[in-house]
Amino acid sequence: MNKITIALASAASLAIAACAEEPADTTAVDEDAAMADQMANDTATEAGTIVEVAQGNPDFSTLVAAVTAADLGETLSGPGPYTVFAPNNAAFDKIPQATRDELMSEAGKADLAGILTYHVVEGETLAAALTQAIEGAGEEGYEITTVNGGTLTATMEGGNVVLTDAAGNKATVTATDIEASNGAIHVIDTVLMPS
Template identity: 60%
Template sequence: MKKQLLALALIGGLMTAHGCADTKKKNTAEETETAETEIQKEEVIEVQTPNIVGVAAGNENFSTLVAAVKAAGLVETLSGEGPFTVFAPVNTAFEKLPEGTLDGLLKPESKATLTSILTYHVVSGNVKAADVVKAIQDNNGSFAITTVQGNTLTASLDGENVILTDAKGGTSTIVLTDVEASNGVIHAIDTVVMP
C-alpha cells in the first residue's frame, strides 16, 4: 500500500511539474507573441510631416510670423491642402519694420492689411529653391513671381543669393531654403516684403 501511495504521489508530482512546464511554455509563448505584436505596432506608426503652420510653429525663428498668421486668421488657409510656397520672414525681419508697425498690424482693425501683407509672402505650388534659380537664369536674370495676394515679387540673383524685390522696391534675401512641409515648402527671408 505504501508503494502504491508513493507511486501515486510521484505520478501526481510529475503531472504537476509537467503542467507547470506547460504553463511556463505557454506564458513564455504569450509574452513573445505580445512583444512581437508591440514591435509590429511600433513599425506601423509613421511620422507625419507637419503642415506649413506646424513647421513654422515648431521653429522659434518664426514665432512672430506664427503670431501674425493667427492674428490674420490664416491658420486654416495655410494648413489646407495646398501646395503652397511661403517666403517666411524670420523674427529679425519683423524687427526691421519701423517701430510700432508690427503692433499696429496685429490689432483686429488691421486684419485686412495684415492679411494682404502675409498673403504677399505666399505662392501657389511647391516651388523649390532650384526652381527659382532656374527661372531667374532662364529669364535673363530676373523672374516675376505672382503671389496669392495678387501682386508680384521679382526674384534675382546676387552672387549665389536669391533676392526678392517687392512692389515698393524693398529687397529681401532668402536665407534658408526648402524647409519641407506636408502641404508645401518654406523659404526663410531676412526682411518683410510689402505689396
C-alpha cells in the same frame, strides 16, 4: 481657396516689407541655414503643414503670431501646395514696433492679411526650380505672382536669391526647401510689402 490665397500672399508681403537695403548679416544667414537643417531633420519623418512647421521653430514666433492675428492659419494648413517666403523674427524686428502693433490689432487685420499673403505662392517651388527660372528670365528677373495677386521679382545677387517687392525693397533668401506636408518654406531676412 480665396482665404488660402490671401493668407499666403499676406505672409509674402510681410517678408518683403521688412527687407533692408543693407547686405544680409552672414551670422543671420548661418543661423537660418542651421535652423533649416534642424527643421528638415525634425520634419523628415513626418512633415506637418506649413503652419505646424513654423510653430515648431521659435525663430518664426512673430510670423506665427501674425498668421494667427490675420486668421490665416486654417488657410495655410489647407491642402496646398504652397510656397511660403517666410520672414524670420529678425525680419519682423526691422519693422517699427508701432507699425507691428497696429498690424496685429483688429483694425489692422485686413492689411496684415494682405501683407502675409504677399509672401505666399500657389504650388511648390523648390530652390533648384526657382534658381533655374531666374537664370532663364535674364537680367529683368523672374516674376512671381503671389496669392494676393501682387508680384515679386526674383533675381540672383552674389549667389543668393533676392526678392524685390512692389516698392523696390529687397529680401534675401537665407534658407531653402524646408519641407511641409502642404508645400515648402524658404526663409527670408526682410518682410516684403505689396505696395
